[in-house]
Amino acid sequence: MNTANNRRRRETLETIKKTFVELIQDQELDRISISHLCKKAGINRTTFYSCYDGLHDIADSIRRELEDNMAEMYRDEIENRKSRNDYLKLFRHIKDNQSLYRTYFKLGYDTQLKDFGYDANAAAEYFDNKFIRYHSEFFRAGITRIIRMWLEGGCKESPEDMMEIIRSEYRGRLTQDGDK
Numbered sequence: 001m002n003t004a005n006n007r008r009r010r011e012t013l014e015t016i017k018k019t020f021v022e023l024i025q026d027q028e029l030d031r032i033s034i035s036h037l038c039k040k041a042g043i044n045r046t047t048f049y050s051c052y053d054g055l056h057d058i059a060d061s062i063r064r065e066l067e068d069n070m071a072e073m074y075r076d077e078i079e080n081r082k083s084r085n086d087y088l089k090l091f092r093h094i095k096d097n098q099s100l101y102r103t104y105f106k107l108g109y110d111t112q113l114k115d116f117g118y119d120a121n122a123a124a125e126y127f128d129n130k131f132i133r134y135h136s137e138f139f140r141a142g143i144t145r146i147i148r149m150w151l152e153g154g155c156k157e158s159p160e161d162m163m164e165i166i167r168s169e170y171r172g173r174l175t176q177d178g179d180k
Contacts, residue, residue: 013051015041020058021099024106029055063109066100069093087143087166091159094147102151110144142169 019041023032032055038048052058073089094101104110143166150162157165 009051012043012047015043016048016051017058017062020055021062021103024059024103025099029059029107059103059107062100062103063107066097066104069097088159088163091150091162094151095155095159098151098155101147105144105148105151110148 016037019037020032023037023040034045034048034055037055038045041048052061070090070093073093077086146162146165150157
């Protein structure tokens with residue numbers, strides 16, 4: 001019986017996803033064929049289509065997996081609508097899952113993130129509730145660019161080093177302002 005969660009099906013899904021991630025590192029999505037993916041994964045097309053509707057379906061499953069993992073890591077902060085500005089666990093997760101994050105960025109999913117990790121309440125207080133949308137966008141663009149650079153460099157710096165980079169940016173802002 002082929003149930004959705006049996007071990008063999010899970011292994012097949014993982015093989016397809018792993019092969020897709022390998023292929024997308026060197027090719028654009030529109031240059032990858034399902035035939036080539038199936039051949040490289042050692043499966044037939046029928047097996048592929050029993051698992052996924054197409055390449056975009058695999059890409060979306062990777063996006064959902066990473067976003068679900070991030071939501072789980074930050075569940076407390078999300079539920080309480082209060083950020084502790086703790087990006088260390090995010091940097092550790094990225095370092096442990098570099099190829100998945102490279103795929104995520106390559107497919108442009110990072111541009112769809114809205115306000116992840118941004119404490120709008122603290123920003124409203126710090127910036128006298130002015131131009132919060134702009135501050136939020138500046139933060140999102142900055143953190144995603146730093147993550148991209150780190151991934152492009154092979155994550156040579158430690159997650160702790162990356163956290164210090166983020167902290168130093170905040171300290172710079174605080175010391176320049178003096179009274180805030």
